[in-house]
Amino acid sequence: MNYEEHDSYGMYKAASGASTGPDSSHGPGPHLMGADTLIGNTVGNQNSETLGDIKEIMIDMRSGCVSYAVLSFGGFMGMGEKLFAVPWEALKLDTENKCFKLDIDKEQLENAPGFDKNRWPNMADPSWAASIHAYYGTKPIH
Structure with a gap:
């Protein structure tokens, strides 16, 4: 399992318009992550x-x-x-x-x-x- 699969709030989803992955310029990502998703x-x-x-x-x-x-x-x-x-x-x-x-x-x-x-x-x-x-x-x- 990985943190994207545990993401019930959608905090690692790509921003609208982005192709894939988290929008690291806003919100959670590799520098700030939800404990439950880990x-x-x-x-x-x-x-x-x-x-x-x-x-x-x-x-x-x-x-x-x-x-x-x-x-x-x-x-x-x-x-x-x-x-x-x-x-x-x-x-x-x-x-x-x-x-x-x-x-x-x-x-x-x-x-x-x-x-x-x-x-x-x-x-x-x-x-x-x-x-x-x-x-x-x-x-x-x-």
Whole structure:
């Protein structure tokens, strides 16, 4: 799935008279996007492999910044899937393919710190956050 397919308000539709794509000079687009339209978006890597999809977006309520995208990987129809909190800074929006890119291969993701959907980590714990950012080679922006 991609953000255009989740767009129930039509915010990514082309402006009247434009041939295709969003009118980036007005309203939402690659620089400002609706959170609900990002849930379910595919995440791939530099090798064009699909890594999973975004299940949730975690917002730091103190700063108002997006901290993590919760990525689902593995399993079948929700069974046996593993969840990963990926720092928002590690994801890059690929507007051409309408997906997110994460610079990691499948094996690295399989070995990444993850969690079960019924046992979420304490994402407010600074030591947990530091370990996640260290794994993905990012630094918090807030």
